[in-house]
Amino acid sequence: MEIWYLETSAVNFFMEGHSVDDALATKQLQLNKGREWRLSPITLWEILMTSDEVRREEILYFCQHLFSRELLPSPAELIIPYIRQGMPKVEQAREMKSTSRIADVWRDLVDDRNKTFIIDHKEVRERVKLIQSFTKNVHELIKHGDLVVGSDKAFSGLDGSLSNLVKELPFIQSGEPASSEQLLSYKVALYYIMIVLCAEADFDNEPIKVFWQELGIDSTADRVAYVLRKLPALVHRGPFCVMAYMTISQASGKYPRGVWFDSLHSIYMTYVDRIFTTDGHFQGLRDIIPEPILQQKIHHMDEVELIHHNSNQFGVPNT
Template sequence: MTSNTEKREKLIYFCQHLFSESLLPTPSELITAYIHQGAPRVEKVRPLHSHSEIAKVWIDLVSNSKKTFKIDHNELRSRAKFIQGHIRSIHQITKNSDSIITLADKNTSTEISLSHLIRAAEGVENIETMHPNKIKFYKISMYFMLVFLCGEADIENQSIKDFWTKAGIDSTTERVHFAVKELHKLLHVGPFATMALMVISQMTGKYPRGLWFDCMHSVYLPYVDYFFTTDMHFQTLQHAIHEPALSQKLVFLKKDMIT
């Protein structure tokens, strides 16, 4: 997203010669594929290749290093600002305050609380007797499902659009009702649950600027053998994940090891 043209072109040229022509699926593609499999604890093995528009462009760039990306920075910043605006609301949720979600369609607008939606979801124990930390976890998982899946809040969101087109659901309100009724397993396991743990592990102070990208990166954890990072936020995530099969994949490097 850098507006420094020279720096951007150097980075693109470097990547063209270093990386594969096949991109990994986008977070949206991984999430919709996970849903199609029925939200299992262990997914079926499948090729991990992106079918997004940017992946098609990338194949062309790798085959011809004289080509480059043409980026609409205003559009990209607009999308990023839209997403970041939603994610900042999570800070209030982590303080155990309830959040009111506005479901806006063409002609109607409905306000509903996260607590109400959690009560309506199957497989969630009585919220009245639930530990506050568990309530926080469910609220954040629910919020991600609403914003990311029902609201299509991702930079590359075509796979989410395709998901709803196939389901025959266009209304935001109907999407939320469908998600709460049919996709309630996503509150317990899978990408949104991991993203919720990523949020909880970072929310000890002020809002972290890189939170959204950390959440997006955490989605890839089940699909790699090892996840190398110098970001200590992932160390707190490692402590929050109670599944050794995932937490053991995180490998922390000192910055002086890769300079």
């Protein structure tokens, strides 16, 4: 079964001009063709940030009819197993199903479409804004070339700059050549490692908490030191590397507020068969990411031909 991933902009695009019956028919048609349309926890968090309550519930209700009851794993659920596998160039196949709390709720909502999320939406938006504020720093880093890490950041207690930290990477110290573009991607990837992996600044951080508990490492500075010493490959391959490419592709011009979510969405390229979007930033990512296989997975909705199939009264497409 192929997994097709629609990031948030593609969900909104597909919803326009289509009914719930269309969603049911599309779901069944795609399953018949061996394709499972999936959401991720990131998509749901973005939808839950919608301030217009009526619009938010309309989107959720449509998604309950269109998408699989299984969510893709959260970023943390992808990152930690990747590390445990030894950060390979090619990962061992594993089941792409989230076991997070939001995934449990989503399964319940798809099974009973009369249900919806009961959460504090204001709190969600405030938390997202806090996390998004970190990406302003990395945007400045890319534009100006360096960033001094101060004591007011989430990773307090760490002294120095990202440039100096990159110089501490074992493969850099050994004299491995690196272009200015590569060094920049290492710095951005390391920044995200510090935020997500070391400071646990994400929605679903339980797998990360368990990871550090098993290692007995509590302080953020000690975690960064551990990454530099034991996990240096994280800066040049794997999820954080893809996040860095997405962020760098958006670096020119004004700070893009959605870069945090875009960077998280980009992680899924490695784990799905296709990713659909209406966001031009993914086209920019496709232009700079060096892996042809990943480039081919990105499909902008302007490049997709939508074909209408008539369905019966039960939402099942006519053959």
